[in-house]
Amino acid sequence: MAGQQRVFRERIRATESLKKIFRAMELIAASRIGKARDHVRASVPSAQALTRAVSAVATHADIDHPLTSERTDTNRVAVVVVTSDRGMAGAYSANAIREAEHLVANCMEAGKEVRLYAVGRRAISYYSFRDRILDGHWSGDSDRPSVELAHEIADTLLRAFLAKPEDGGVGELHIVFTQFETMVTQTPRVIRMLPLEVVEGVEEPRGDEAMPLYDFEPSPEAVLDALLPRYVRNRIFACLLQAAASELAARQSAMHTATKNAEDLVRSFTRRANAARQAEITQEISEIVSGSDALAAKT
Amino acid sequence: MAELVVDLVGADRTIWTGSAVSVSAPAADGGIGILPGHSPLMAILREGRVTIVPVGGRAVRFDVLGGFISVDSDRVTIVADESPIANARGAGSPRSGSQ
Numbered sequence: 001m002a003g004q005q006r007v008f009r010e011r012i013r014a015t016e017s018l019k020k021i022f023r024a025m026e027l028i029a030a031s032r033i034g035k036a037r038d039h040v041r042a043s044v045p046s047a048q049a050l051t052r053a054v055s056a057v058a059t060h061a062d063i064d065h066p067l068t069s070e071r072t073d074t075n076r077v078a079v080v081v082v083t084s085d086r087g088m089a090g091a092y093s094a095n096a097i098r099e100a101e102h103l104v105a106n107c108m109e110a111g112k113e114v115r116l117y118a119v120g121r122r123a124i125s126y127y128s129f130r131d132r133i134l135d136g137h138w139s140g141d142s143d144r145p146s147v148e149l150a151h152e153i154a155d156t157l158l159r160a161f162l163a164k165p166e167d168g169g170v171g172e173l174h175i176v177f178t179q180f181e182t183m184v185t186q187t188p189r190v191i192r193m194l195p196l197e198v199v200e201g202v203e204e205p206r207g208d209e210a211m212p213l214y215d216f217e218p219s220p221e222a223v224l225d226a227l228l229p230r231y232v233r234n235r236i237f238a239c240l241l242q243a244a245a246s247e248l249a250a251r252q253s254a255m256h257t258a259t260k261n262a263e264d265l266v267r268s269f270t271r272r273a274n275a276a277r278q279a280e281i282t283q284e285i286s287e288i289v290s291g292s293d294a295l296a297a298k299t
Numbered sequence: 300m301a302e303l304v305v306d307l308v309g310a311d312r313t314i315w316t317g318s319a320v321s322v323s324a325p326a327a328d329g330g331i332g333i334l335p336g337h338s339p340l341m342a343i344l345r346e347g348r349v350t351i352v353p354v355g356g357r358a359v360r361f362d363v364l365g366g367f368i369s370v371d372s373d374r375v376t377i378v379a380d381e382s383p384i385a386n387a388r389g390a391g392s393p394r395s396g397s398q
Contacts, residue, residue, distance in 0.1 A: 026312040037313060049376045053341060053369050147310045214369070218328050218353070219343030226343045226367060237310060 006279065012266055019088035019262035025088060026255035032143060033183075033248040039144075040180070040241045049239055050231050056214060057224050066162055067228045068196045071171035075114045078135070078160055078170040079103055080153070080179040080193075082239060083120035085142040090254030092178065092186070092247055093122035099188035100176040115160070117172055119153065119240070135168075143244050150237035150286050157236075158229055177239040178246035184253065186246035190197040193235060196228060234255070301335035302354055305375045307361060315359060316380065320352045322375050324368050333370055340370040349377060 083093040100123075101268040118124045118137040127134055136156050163169035173194035178186045200253060210274050216223045304371045305322055307315040323332040325347025333340075350357045363379040 042312045043310065045313050046310055046378050047307060049306070049308060049369070049378050052376075053367065055379075056341065058371070150310075168320070171359065214339045214341045214371070217326050217331070222327070223341055223343055227367075230367070234310065 005273055005276045008269050008276060009215075012269045012273065015262050015265045015269065018264070019259055022255045022258040022262060026259060029248045029252035029255060030093065032246065033252060036241070036245040037180075040238075041246055043234075043238055043241055047234055050227065050234050054227055054231050057216075057220060057227060060176050065224055065228060067158075067232070071161075071169070074165040074169050074171045076094065076113045076115055076165075076170040077107045077174065078115045078117060078157060079107070080117040080157065080173070080175040081123045082175065082243040083118070083123040083126075083142070084243075084251075085121045085123065085139055086264055088254065089247055089251035089258075090123055092250035092254075093120065093126075095188045096176055097123060097126055098245050099190060103174060103176060103190050112172075115168075116160045117153075117157070119243075143247050145240035145244055146287070147237060147239070150240055151233055153240075154229070154236045155231040157194070158232060175236065175239055177243045178250075180242050180245040180249060183249050186250055189237075193232060196232070241279060303333065303335055303373050303374055303375050305351055305377070307349065307351065307379060309379055310383045314361060314381075315351060318354050319355055319375075322352075322368075322377075323350045324377060325349070325363075326368070331368075333368075333375060335373050337370050337373075339372070341358045341367065342369075343367050344377070344379070349379065 079100060081096060083096050087093070101144060104116075107114050115135045116127060118134050119139070120129055120142045121139045124134065124137045130288060136153075138153060140150065157173055160168065160170045160175055174190055174194060175193050176188065176190050179189045180186055302318040302320065303322060305317060305319045306313065321332060321334050323330060324342075325345050326342040327345050327357065330347070331340075331342065344363060346364050347362070349361045349363055352360075353359060361379065363377075364381065366377060366379040368375065368377045
Protein backbone atom coordinates (compact mmCIF):
# COMPACT_ATOMS: atom_id res chain seq x y z
CA MET A 1 0.00 0.00 0.00
CA ALA A 2 2.72 2.46 0.91
CA GLY A 3 4.33 1.56 -2.40
CA GLN A 4 1.36 2.86 -4.30
CA GLN A 5 1.53 6.23 -2.59
CA ARG A 6 5.18 6.57 -3.48
CA VAL A 7 4.48 5.73 -7.13
CA PHE A 8 1.91 8.51 -7.34
CA ARG A 9 4.21 11.03 -5.68
CA GLU A 10 6.96 10.20 -8.18
CA ARG A 11 4.63 10.65 -11.13
CA ILE A 12 3.43 13.97 -9.77
CA ARG A 13 7.02 15.18 -9.53
CA ALA A 14 7.79 14.04 -13.07
CA THR A 15 4.67 15.68 -14.50
CA GLU A 16 5.41 18.90 -12.63
CA SER A 17 8.84 19.17 -14.21
CA LEU A 18 7.42 18.38 -17.66
CA LYS A 19 4.86 21.08 -17.12
CA LYS A 20 7.63 23.59 -16.45
CA ILE A 21 9.30 22.64 -19.73
CA PHE A 22 6.07 22.97 -21.70
CA ARG A 23 5.37 26.31 -20.10
CA ALA A 24 8.86 27.58 -20.96
CA MET A 25 8.49 26.45 -24.58
CA GLU A 26 5.12 28.14 -24.81
CA LEU A 27 6.62 31.40 -23.58
CA ILE A 28 9.56 31.16 -25.97
CA ALA A 29 7.24 30.58 -28.92
CA ALA A 30 5.02 33.43 -27.79
CA SER A 31 7.93 35.83 -27.58
CA ARG A 32 9.24 34.85 -31.00
CA ILE A 33 5.96 34.97 -32.82
CA GLY A 34 5.69 38.73 -32.62
CA LYS A 35 9.05 39.00 -34.27
CA ALA A 36 8.09 36.48 -36.94
CA ARG A 37 4.97 38.47 -37.77
CA ASP A 38 7.02 41.64 -37.96
CA HIS A 39 9.28 39.91 -40.47
CA VAL A 40 6.24 38.98 -42.54
CA ARG A 41 5.10 42.59 -42.44
CA ALA A 42 8.56 43.93 -43.24
CA SER A 43 8.79 41.84 -46.41
CA VAL A 44 5.55 43.26 -47.81
CA PRO A 45 6.96 46.48 -49.38
CA SER A 46 9.51 44.70 -51.54
CA ALA A 47 6.97 42.03 -52.51
CA GLN A 48 4.55 44.74 -53.59
CA ALA A 49 7.20 46.61 -55.54
CA LEU A 50 8.25 43.44 -57.33
CA THR A 51 4.71 42.35 -58.13
CA ARG A 52 3.93 45.77 -59.49
CA ALA A 53 7.07 45.84 -61.57
CA VAL A 54 6.52 42.38 -62.99
CA SER A 55 2.96 43.14 -63.99
CA ALA A 56 4.11 46.44 -65.48
CA VAL A 57 6.60 44.66 -67.70
CA ALA A 58 4.03 42.00 -68.47
CA THR A 59 1.49 44.51 -69.72
CA HIS A 60 4.11 46.36 -71.69
CA ALA A 61 5.77 43.58 -73.59
CA ASP A 62 4.76 40.15 -74.82
CA ILE A 63 6.27 37.94 -72.24
CA ASP A 64 8.13 35.08 -73.73
CA HIS A 65 10.49 34.10 -71.02
CA PRO A 66 11.61 30.59 -70.05
CA LEU A 67 10.28 31.12 -66.53
CA THR A 68 6.75 31.88 -67.69
CA SER A 69 6.32 29.27 -70.41
CA GLU A 70 5.08 25.73 -69.88
CA ARG A 71 7.60 23.02 -70.52
CA THR A 72 6.48 20.16 -72.62
CA ASP A 73 9.78 18.33 -72.90
CA THR A 74 9.73 16.82 -69.43
CA ASN A 75 7.09 15.39 -67.13
CA ARG A 76 9.07 15.92 -63.96
CA VAL A 77 7.55 17.95 -61.17
CA ALA A 78 9.47 19.42 -58.27
CA VAL A 79 7.73 19.55 -54.90
CA VAL A 80 9.15 21.59 -52.05
CA VAL A 81 7.88 20.79 -48.56
CA VAL A 82 8.40 23.41 -45.88
CA THR A 83 8.28 22.10 -42.31
CA SER A 84 9.85 22.91 -38.98
CA ASP A 85 13.24 21.83 -37.67
CA ARG A 86 11.95 20.73 -34.32
CA GLY A 87 8.81 18.99 -33.16
CA MET A 88 6.73 20.15 -30.23
CA ALA A 89 4.48 22.06 -32.59
CA GLY A 90 1.46 19.81 -32.60
CA ALA A 91 0.45 18.63 -36.04
CA TYR A 92 2.22 21.49 -37.83
CA SER A 93 4.80 19.45 -39.74
CA ALA A 94 2.53 16.43 -40.11
CA ASN A 95 -0.13 18.56 -41.81
CA ALA A 96 2.32 20.05 -44.27
CA ILE A 97 3.74 16.62 -45.06
CA ARG A 98 0.26 15.17 -45.52
CA GLU A 99 -0.61 17.97 -47.93
CA ALA A 100 2.58 17.24 -49.83
CA GLU A 101 1.81 13.53 -49.98
CA HIS A 102 -1.60 14.33 -51.48
CA LEU A 103 0.07 16.46 -54.09
CA VAL A 104 2.64 13.78 -54.84
CA ALA A 105 -0.09 11.16 -55.21
CA ASN A 106 -2.03 13.42 -57.57
CA CYS A 107 1.03 14.09 -59.68
CA MET A 108 1.86 10.38 -59.86
CA GLU A 109 -1.69 9.65 -60.96
CA ALA A 110 -1.30 12.19 -63.73
CA GLY A 111 1.75 10.26 -64.85
CA LYS A 112 4.32 12.72 -63.67
CA GLU A 113 7.63 12.03 -62.05
CA VAL A 114 8.02 13.75 -58.71
CA ARG A 115 11.25 15.24 -57.43
CA LEU A 116 11.21 16.07 -53.74
CA TYR A 117 12.90 18.94 -51.97
CA ALA A 118 12.62 19.31 -48.21
CA VAL A 119 13.04 22.32 -45.97
CA GLY A 120 13.23 21.65 -42.24
CA ARG A 121 14.55 18.63 -40.39
CA ARG A 122 11.09 17.11 -39.82
CA ALA A 123 10.48 16.68 -43.54
CA ILE A 124 14.04 15.45 -44.10
CA SER A 125 13.74 12.76 -41.44
CA TYR A 126 10.24 11.80 -42.64
CA TYR A 127 11.45 11.13 -46.16
CA SER A 128 14.81 9.64 -45.32
CA PHE A 129 13.15 7.22 -42.88
CA ARG A 130 10.97 6.04 -45.75
CA ASP A 131 13.94 5.78 -48.10
CA ARG A 132 12.55 8.41 -50.42
CA ILE A 133 15.12 10.26 -52.43
CA LEU A 134 15.42 13.97 -51.77
CA ASP A 135 16.87 16.06 -54.56
CA GLY A 136 17.70 18.79 -52.13
CA HIS A 137 17.22 19.65 -48.52
CA TRP A 138 17.84 22.56 -46.22
CA SER A 139 17.56 22.78 -42.47
CA GLY A 140 18.32 25.12 -39.63
CA ASP A 141 16.56 28.27 -38.50
CA SER A 142 13.14 27.19 -39.70
CA ASP A 143 11.56 29.63 -37.27
CA ARG A 144 13.76 32.49 -38.44
CA PRO A 145 14.48 32.05 -42.14
CA SER A 146 17.12 34.29 -43.66
CA VAL A 147 17.07 35.98 -47.04
CA GLU A 148 20.18 34.01 -47.94
CA LEU A 149 18.45 30.69 -47.31
CA ALA A 150 15.56 31.75 -49.53
CA HIS A 151 18.03 32.75 -52.25
CA GLU A 152 19.81 29.44 -52.03
CA ILE A 153 16.56 27.49 -52.29
CA ALA A 154 15.28 29.66 -55.12
CA ASP A 155 18.53 29.42 -57.06
CA THR A 156 18.62 25.63 -56.77
CA LEU A 157 15.05 25.36 -57.98
CA LEU A 158 15.50 27.86 -60.79
CA ARG A 159 18.52 25.89 -61.95
CA ALA A 160 16.44 22.72 -61.95
CA PHE A 161 13.67 24.45 -63.86
CA LEU A 162 16.00 25.82 -66.49
CA ALA A 163 18.02 22.64 -66.88
CA LYS A 164 17.75 20.46 -69.95
CA PRO A 165 15.44 17.41 -69.68
CA GLU A 166 18.38 15.01 -69.79
CA ASP A 167 20.07 16.87 -66.94
CA GLY A 168 17.04 16.36 -64.72
CA GLY A 169 15.18 19.51 -65.62
CA VAL A 170 11.73 19.86 -64.07
CA GLY A 171 8.65 21.17 -65.80
CA GLU A 172 6.75 22.45 -62.80
CA LEU A 173 7.51 23.60 -59.32
CA HIS A 174 5.07 23.36 -56.46
CA ILE A 175 5.72 24.56 -52.96
CA VAL A 176 3.88 23.26 -49.90
CA PHE A 177 3.93 25.57 -46.92
CA THR A 178 1.69 26.61 -44.08
CA GLN A 179 -0.14 29.87 -44.39
CA PHE A 180 -0.41 31.90 -41.21
CA GLU A 181 -3.98 33.08 -40.93
CA THR A 182 -4.53 33.80 -37.27
CA MET A 183 -2.91 32.71 -34.05
CA VAL A 184 -5.26 29.72 -33.98
CA THR A 185 -5.58 28.91 -37.67
CA GLN A 186 -2.72 27.90 -39.91
CA THR A 187 -3.57 26.17 -43.16
CA PRO A 188 -1.23 24.07 -45.24
CA ARG A 189 -1.27 25.33 -48.81
CA VAL A 190 0.12 24.30 -52.16
CA ILE A 191 1.07 26.91 -54.69
CA ARG A 192 2.50 26.46 -58.14
CA MET A 193 5.57 28.61 -58.28
CA LEU A 194 6.83 27.81 -61.76
CA PRO A 195 6.10 28.32 -64.56
CA LEU A 196 5.12 31.75 -63.33
CA GLU A 197 1.65 32.93 -63.98
CA VAL A 198 1.93 36.65 -64.14
CA VAL A 199 -1.26 37.82 -62.61
CA GLU A 200 -1.93 41.27 -61.36
CA GLY A 201 -0.60 40.06 -58.04
CA VAL A 202 -2.12 39.73 -54.63
CA GLU A 203 -2.60 43.42 -54.43
CA GLU A 204 -4.30 45.13 -57.33
CA PRO A 205 -2.14 47.98 -58.54
CA ARG A 206 -4.03 51.17 -57.86
CA GLY A 207 -6.86 50.84 -60.31
CA ASP A 208 -7.55 54.48 -60.99
CA GLU A 209 -4.65 54.86 -63.37
CA ALA A 210 -3.42 52.78 -66.24
CA MET A 211 0.07 51.36 -66.15
CA PRO A 212 2.38 54.07 -67.40
CA LEU A 213 4.52 53.52 -70.43
CA TYR A 214 7.84 52.78 -68.90
CA ASP A 215 11.21 53.29 -70.42
CA PHE A 216 13.29 50.22 -69.82
CA GLU A 217 16.97 50.30 -69.10
CA PRO A 218 18.75 48.56 -70.77
CA SER A 219 15.83 46.76 -72.52
CA PRO A 220 12.48 45.20 -71.57
CA GLU A 221 13.91 41.70 -71.98
CA ALA A 222 16.89 42.45 -69.76
CA VAL A 223 14.66 43.98 -67.11
CA LEU A 224 12.40 40.96 -67.19
CA ASP A 225 15.42 38.68 -67.02
CA ALA A 226 16.52 40.40 -63.86
CA LEU A 227 13.06 40.76 -62.37
CA LEU A 228 11.63 37.27 -62.65
CA PRO A 229 14.27 35.37 -60.66
CA ARG A 230 14.09 38.11 -58.06
CA TYR A 231 10.33 37.70 -57.98
CA VAL A 232 10.64 33.94 -57.46
CA ARG A 233 13.15 34.45 -54.65
CA ASN A 234 10.86 36.94 -53.05
CA ARG A 235 7.89 34.58 -53.26
CA ILE A 236 9.89 31.74 -51.75
CA PHE A 237 11.10 34.00 -48.97
CA ALA A 238 7.50 35.02 -48.31
CA CYS A 239 6.50 31.35 -48.07
CA LEU A 240 9.30 30.67 -45.60
CA LEU A 241 8.27 33.63 -43.46
CA GLN A 242 4.65 32.49 -43.44
CA ALA A 243 5.76 29.00 -42.50
CA ALA A 244 7.92 30.34 -39.67
CA ALA A 245 5.05 32.35 -38.20
CA SER A 246 2.76 29.33 -38.52
CA GLU A 247 5.29 27.07 -36.86
CA LEU A 248 5.62 29.34 -33.86
CA ALA A 249 1.87 29.80 -33.54
CA ALA A 250 1.35 26.04 -33.77
CA ARG A 251 4.06 25.45 -31.19
CA GLN A 252 2.61 27.98 -28.83
CA SER A 253 -0.87 26.49 -28.91
CA ALA A 254 0.47 22.92 -28.72
CA MET A 255 2.57 23.78 -25.69
CA HIS A 256 -0.35 25.62 -24.11
CA THR A 257 -2.47 22.48 -24.41
CA ALA A 258 0.38 20.36 -23.09
CA THR A 259 0.71 22.59 -20.03
CA LYS A 260 -3.04 22.29 -19.40
CA ASN A 261 -2.90 18.52 -19.75
CA ALA A 262 0.01 18.32 -17.36
CA GLU A 263 -1.97 20.30 -14.81
CA ASP A 264 -4.92 17.93 -15.20
CA LEU A 265 -2.65 14.95 -14.74
CA VAL A 266 -1.10 16.40 -11.61
CA ARG A 267 -4.55 17.03 -10.19
CA SER A 268 -5.78 13.52 -10.82
CA PHE A 269 -2.56 11.99 -9.49
CA THR A 270 -2.85 14.10 -6.35
CA ARG A 271 -6.38 12.80 -5.80
CA ARG A 272 -5.30 9.24 -6.24
CA ALA A 273 -2.32 9.72 -3.96
CA ASN A 274 -4.60 11.16 -1.28
CA ALA A 275 -7.01 8.28 -1.69
CA ALA A 276 -4.12 5.84 -1.35
CA ARG A 277 -2.92 7.58 1.81
CA GLN A 278 -6.42 7.52 3.28
CA ALA A 279 -6.78 3.85 2.47
CA GLU A 280 -3.50 3.16 4.22
CA ILE A 281 -4.56 5.07 7.36
CA THR A 282 -7.90 3.27 7.45
CA GLN A 283 -6.17 -0.04 7.17
CA GLU A 284 -3.72 0.77 9.95
CA ILE A 285 -6.52 1.85 12.27
CA SER A 286 -8.51 -1.28 11.62
CA GLU A 287 -5.40 -3.37 12.27
CA ILE A 288 -4.81 -1.62 15.62
CA VAL A 289 -8.46 -1.88 16.62
CA SER A 290 -8.68 -5.53 15.72
CA GLY A 291 -5.40 -6.20 17.57
CA SER A 292 -6.57 -4.49 20.75
CA ASP A 293 -9.95 -6.25 20.44
CA ALA A 294 -8.18 -9.56 20.30
CA LEU A 295 -6.10 -8.67 23.44
CA ALA A 296 -9.25 -7.48 25.27
CA ALA A 297 -11.05 -10.72 24.44
CA LYS A 298 -8.17 -12.76 25.93
CA THR A 299 -8.36 -11.20 29.42
CA MET B 300 8.41 72.40 -56.17
CA ALA B 301 7.31 68.87 -56.73
CA GLU B 302 8.89 66.21 -54.64
CA LEU B 303 9.74 62.59 -55.15
CA VAL B 304 8.22 59.95 -52.92
CA VAL B 305 10.99 57.46 -52.39
CA ASP B 306 10.85 53.91 -51.06
CA LEU B 307 14.15 52.11 -50.71
CA VAL B 308 13.42 48.54 -49.74
CA GLY B 309 15.52 45.46 -49.12
CA ALA B 310 14.20 41.91 -49.33
CA ASP B 311 13.16 41.83 -45.70
CA ARG B 312 12.83 45.41 -44.60
CA THR B 313 12.19 48.97 -45.62
CA ILE B 314 15.53 50.75 -45.61
CA TRP B 315 14.49 54.32 -46.24
CA THR B 316 11.25 55.99 -47.07
CA GLY B 317 10.26 59.62 -47.39
CA SER B 318 10.13 62.53 -49.79
CA ALA B 319 13.21 63.64 -51.62
CA VAL B 320 14.53 66.26 -53.99
CA SER B 321 16.62 63.93 -56.07
CA VAL B 322 17.75 60.33 -56.30
CA SER B 323 20.73 58.91 -58.10
CA ALA B 324 21.34 55.25 -58.68
CA PRO B 325 23.84 53.04 -60.52
CA ALA B 326 21.80 51.71 -63.46
CA ALA B 327 23.11 48.81 -65.49
CA ASP B 328 24.58 50.99 -68.22
CA GLY B 329 25.53 54.11 -66.35
CA GLY B 330 24.43 56.11 -63.37
CA ILE B 331 21.07 57.81 -63.55
CA GLY B 332 19.81 60.82 -61.68
CA ILE B 333 16.13 61.35 -61.06
CA LEU B 334 14.46 64.67 -60.41
CA PRO B 335 10.74 65.34 -59.99
CA GLY B 336 8.87 65.02 -63.27
CA HIS B 337 11.02 62.20 -64.62
CA SER B 338 9.38 60.02 -67.24
CA PRO B 339 8.32 56.51 -66.15
CA LEU B 340 11.39 54.34 -65.98
CA MET B 341 12.32 50.87 -64.96
CA ALA B 342 15.96 49.98 -64.77
CA ILE B 343 18.24 47.32 -63.43
CA LEU B 344 20.87 48.40 -60.95
CA ARG B 345 24.40 47.12 -60.70
CA GLU B 346 26.67 47.24 -57.70
CA GLY B 347 27.17 50.76 -56.53
CA ARG B 348 25.83 53.51 -54.39
CA VAL B 349 22.33 54.94 -54.23
CA THR B 350 22.17 58.55 -53.11
CA ILE B 351 18.96 60.15 -51.96
CA VAL B 352 18.74 63.87 -51.17
CA PRO B 353 15.76 64.27 -48.86
CA VAL B 354 13.73 67.46 -48.73
CA GLY B 355 15.59 69.85 -46.47
CA GLY B 356 18.10 67.28 -45.38
CA ARG B 357 21.52 65.91 -46.01
CA ALA B 358 22.16 63.25 -48.61
CA VAL B 359 21.61 59.65 -47.62
CA ARG B 360 23.89 57.11 -49.24
CA PHE B 361 23.39 53.42 -49.43
CA ASP B 362 25.56 50.74 -51.03
CA VAL B 363 23.73 48.10 -53.03
CA LEU B 364 24.88 44.91 -54.71
CA GLY B 365 22.19 45.10 -57.35
CA GLY B 366 18.47 45.51 -57.68
CA PHE B 367 16.12 47.58 -59.72
CA ILE B 368 14.52 50.98 -59.69
CA SER B 369 11.13 52.04 -60.94
CA VAL B 370 9.98 55.61 -61.39
CA ASP B 371 6.36 56.44 -62.02
CA SER B 372 4.75 59.86 -61.57
CA ASP B 373 7.27 61.06 -59.00
CA ARG B 374 7.11 57.82 -57.09
CA VAL B 375 10.48 56.11 -56.90
CA THR B 376 10.79 52.53 -55.72
CA ILE B 377 14.18 50.95 -55.36
CA VAL B 378 14.44 47.27 -54.52
CA ALA B 379 17.98 46.74 -53.37
CA ASP B 380 20.09 43.66 -52.80
CA GLU B 381 22.01 44.26 -49.64
CA SER B 382 25.28 42.62 -48.89
CA PRO B 383 24.81 40.01 -46.17
CA ILE B 384 28.12 40.96 -44.57
CA ALA B 385 27.08 44.56 -44.17
CA ASN B 386 23.84 43.34 -42.63
CA ALA B 387 25.60 41.09 -40.19
CA ARG B 388 27.80 43.93 -39.05
CA GLY B 389 24.80 46.17 -38.70
CA ALA B 390 26.44 48.58 -41.08
CA GLY B 391 23.66 48.20 -43.62
CA SER B 392 21.87 51.29 -42.41
CA PRO B 393 22.10 54.39 -44.51
CA ARG B 394 24.84 56.84 -43.73
CA SER B 395 24.30 60.53 -43.69
CA GLY B 396 26.87 62.88 -44.99
CA SER B 397 27.15 66.25 -46.62
CA GLN B 398 26.57 66.22 -50.31
